[in-house]
Amino acid sequence: MVNPIVVGIIGAGRIGRLHADNLRVMPLFKLKSIAEAVVGEELLDWAESRNLGSVFVSGEDILNDPEIEAVFICTPTDTHAYWIEQAARAHKNIFCEKPISLSSAQTSRALQCVEEEGVMLQVGFNRRMDPSFRRLKQLVESGELGSPHIVKITSRDPQPPGEAYVRSSGGMFMDMTIHDFDMARYLMGEEVTEVYTRGANLVDPMFGRCGDVDTAVITLTFASGAICVIDNSRKAVYGYDQRVEVFGSHGSATADNCRPTTVEVSTAASVTRDQPQHFFLERYNQAFSDEIAAFAQAIRLQEPVICSGLDGQQAERIAEAAKESHRSGLPVKLSFCAGEGISAMQAL
């Protein structure tokens, strides 16, 4: 990979800066520009501490810059679809954070545009690149576990977001569980045909006031008859709880939480070990880096991306069905062709 991919980032919030930090140190990329509505002192300090120089431009500047080959869309969710369309029209390859949008019509339109322009689009379901979950995927694909029968995903945040975030999040299923929906499809390699949601408001009445839940168990049925169950909470006091298990006809595999150290302390009072890594920045640190390395490889080798627009769209459809099931109290059927949307897992 001789010549690096010149990149612009649209949106310099937490996730935009995270990608910037990773892009900065990878020889595969050359980070040229960052667009942010208001470039305040705090942002300038951040850029200076990274020796980024005069990196700030407008979003349009990025799209109009012929040197820039790929655009990272890290803006608020409700503008993702807009920037995807703009970037596609400008013939840039696109890395977009999840979800693509909160509206299936918008998502469809954005994907249509990507297809028309023939650019690449990778959606930021970073957990696909987590070393432990990749290993699970390899175990499924290699057949070591036989036919998958049951997939179990535990996904619990260490602390709930604020009310403003909740109100604009699209709800827990679209904001948080969407990662688990993608993980379920990714591991199973087939499509979900039915969704049943049992949600509750047990953590904080605020969620109820926002019309949202904070606790849920969601059952997904797959075309093959296999079953996935996801359990979510907005508040696991002991830290970020991210575990996955695949149970199949030939065996089972579990991926446990990661912890800062391996130290176990035994005293007269107790035997203790570390809590799980605090939150997604720590737990998926490697995955955030690996997903953009995979993006670079897809661009340079003209390979399929590890997580496509269709993958993003399918996870959104499942999230919509989960919401509907929660509303009605009944299982909701989903109809799309089995397998149509599962990106290939690249051997990296």
Added chain:
Amino acid sequence: MVNPIVVGIIGAGRIGRLHADNLRVMPLFKLKSIAEAVVGEELLDWAESRNLGSVFVSGEDILNDPEIEAVFICTPTDTHAYWIEQAARAHKNIFCEKPISLSSAQTSRALQCVEEEGVMLQVGFNRRMDPSFRRLKQLVESGELGSPHIVKITSRDPQPPGEAYVRSSGGMFMDMTIHDFDMARYLMGEEVTEVYTRGANLVDPMFGRCGDVDTAVITLTFASGAICVIDNSRKAVYGYDQRVEVFGSHGSATADNCRPTTVEVSTAASVTRDQPQHFFLERYNQAFSDEIAAFAQAIRLQEPVICSGLDGQQAERIAEAAKESHRSGLPVKLSFCAGEGISAMQAL
């Protein structure tokens, strides 16, 4: 406890003999008689190897023996209710294996009879006495975990039973998941209000031919809004998989599988440890012994039993609802008063 409780066992199959072995070595009990329809050579050999002497009589002999204070009912399920009634009428205290019956009417009649005669009835949900699950119960009751929000129960058998067994078992929910239904009520200390079942026939087509499932995920909703999810398989090739997790507002607790040794072997090929203990005889060895010790204590101290007839009945009701949900594909509501049926957990 000066004078031991004189006991008769009705039914000398696998579970009857297991109880006999435990009764034999506990000073709290004196095993006097065993009733079995046909006493063949193999059974006589077994009795001789235990120095049990001339222990075999008829069921009626046991009930008519004034020295016998307690009866263990270890016959096939379809005769449990009959023997409960007979034993109650004979004023014996009763230990009965689960389920009480496969029919709610029969179960009700048997419990009615127990109540009329004022005898004690303990149902054999032995897992309540498993050391790890008892610790979970204590953690819930002590409030250390806060309000329980999510309970997860994994219960997978190492190998499927034969077709004859399946046909007479009452189906997986009544035969196997019933233990998990009881565990859910026991840990939560409240009643289930809704059941949703997602079952599948993935292990062996035989189950399908019998009108049964071999794989299932069952979601239970509790009166408080808390959610329990159970996953079952009739065939976990790596052994008997019995794990429970309680997640609450103040913390989470997991009970893992037990293994024959703690040895871990690291070679150039792999790092391995033991598979879980093979099946219920090994895993719940201690629990089988402790449940009858608890029964003795309940009798001698006139305390409530650790698992009552009502507990047995409620688990059967949930199993019925699970079957119905599987049939209809819809969640099924359950209506009984919250908390009416949860036996107290005795500090033993």
Added chain:
Amino acid sequence: MVNPIVVGIIGAGRIGRLHADNLRVMPLFKLKSIAEAVVGEELLDWAESRNLGSVFVSGEDILNDPEIEAVFICTPTDTHAYWIEQAARAHKNIFCEKPISLSSAQTSRALQCVEEEGVMLQVGFNRRMDPSFRRLKQLVESGELGSPHIVKITSRDPQPPGEAYVRSSGGMFMDMTIHDFDMARYLMGEEVTEVYTRGANLVDPMFGRCGDVDTAVITLTFASGAICVIDNSRKAVYGYDQRVEVFGSHGSATADNCRPTTVEVSTAASVTRDQPQHFFLERYNQAFSDEIAAFAQAIRLQEPVICSGLDGQQAERIAEAAKESHRSGLPVKLSFCAGEGISAMQAL
């Protein structure tokens, strides 16, 4: 094994009663008599709670009883050798607690007598029967680990014994480490050629006043060049710490502590699991039972015992050398023929 082995126990202290409890419930044995110098009320209560009847006789009664085929010697250490000789002369098979004596001359004389009379003698190094350590032994014998290069034994007591015990114990190496010396020989299957001790008095000055240590690291060199290192403490505040590791040319195997439950509790404050099982009665509960089953098998099948008098003697020799090394501060060489004293490990 049709006819049980009729047994008498000499000494009804803690360990004598432990064996009595195990003998009582094993059909292989018939416990007939127990000898104890003073049979007080507490002891009578114990016997009554076990339905043992009029079991108490004198030691001479046991030796003179022609029905008694085997004798368990559970008296204080300084009388072991005496009773071994008496029992051998009375043509009883002998199970004797460790160590045989605190004097190499006494031990030799006792073993000589056993040999002359042609009776069986098993020494109570119960840890050989611990399921995890047996598994290590099997891994060594099967060759799965290749040639053993390093053996590591951690053996730490939960609390120190009292001063009276320490003064009569023969010192930590003879009282406590002797188990580890036997474990080292057992696992390696060859003899120790050199001992280096580094001891310290860090737990309680009382040990120093008694001329003893409470903390030690002992290095054993084997004939093959393999090295074993043992670390001991009289006080591990978190419980009984019993771990063993065998590292060989083809791999390594570790045996970890056993814990009462598998429960792990995660809260905002910590992630905790159980401390190790409290002490030897809990940890080696199964081993105490299995060692006497092995003794029964050796008697009935005329097989070698799992731990011979020579095994007992060799462990004592190593303990003497360890003491001498501690005294001189120098390594001490041991000269006996490689392999002469290792009992075969029976496949049970």
Added chain:
Amino acid sequence: MVNPIVVGIIGAGRIGRLHADNLRVMPLFKLKSIAEAVVGEELLDWAESRNLGSVFVSGEDILNDPEIEAVFICTPTDTHAYWIEQAARAHKNIFCEKPISLSSAQTSRALQCVEEEGVMLQVGFNRRMDPSFRRLKQLVESGELGSPHIVKITSRDPQPPGEAYVRSSGGMFMDMTIHDFDMARYLMGEEVTEVYTRGANLVDPMFGRCGDVDTAVITLTFASGAICVIDNSRKAVYGYDQRVEVFGSHGSATADNCRPTTVEVSTAASVTRDQPQHFFLERYNQAFSDEIAAFAQAIRLQEPVICSGLDGQQAERIAEAAKESHRSGLPVKLSFCAGEGISAMQAL
């Protein structure tokens, strides 16, 4: 830290490049020049893949460059002392890989020169920065474990080095165990007073031909009476085995191996998890980065380095004593003042 520290690296072998990669991405540093005797194509490719530009100069150029504030010495061991002296005379701060030299006279002279010139010298005992071992250090310093009584260090390489390496390595104690000697001093915070070595040649006769060992157990006695035991092997077939345990009067703490994923796979054949991370580049990846961040902090904040020249010298003295003990078969006493050489552990 506004202005980055301009750095030159002397030696572009494996470890020099590793530091270069870390320096390159840390805003605290500016990597300006690298000196390597022969700059071949492979090295130029490496530099190009990092966008390092024309970075290669001579060692003298680095020392004469007034902009360069700190020098990393990554040359073969036998030139470390030379370059330390040159760099000190040139008034550069120095980061030097371990050991400082293979000769105590050389090491003393180099340290003398560093002291005379008043420059900073940090020795590359990177394991001090391993997250798990730092946690152990904090547990010792906080007093949570009470007085340390026993420290156990397991350090085994996945595969032996080649004969050429062995011949120039200074022997296993100086090349490999030296890390463990430093770890023992670091954790205990006091000096070693006696060393006893039991070494063997069990892995490959080549080591014996080179006058070296490949397997060893080394016992260190500390001034306080505490004992440390290190076990080493040049070949652990299952991977890089790096574990440490500190046992004290109030508790014990263990640091286990790190593994690439948390996945555990259970099949009919076995239950497996990952082998330890392959070797030091993987296991100490974070530590290599953190040690140079600590170096930057020490320079900019004028704080003591986390591992001083004296620390390097003391580890060499212990290695010399270990060699002598192996040669003589006897324990070797060491005389230096307790605590004189332990660098403070910085809160980073």
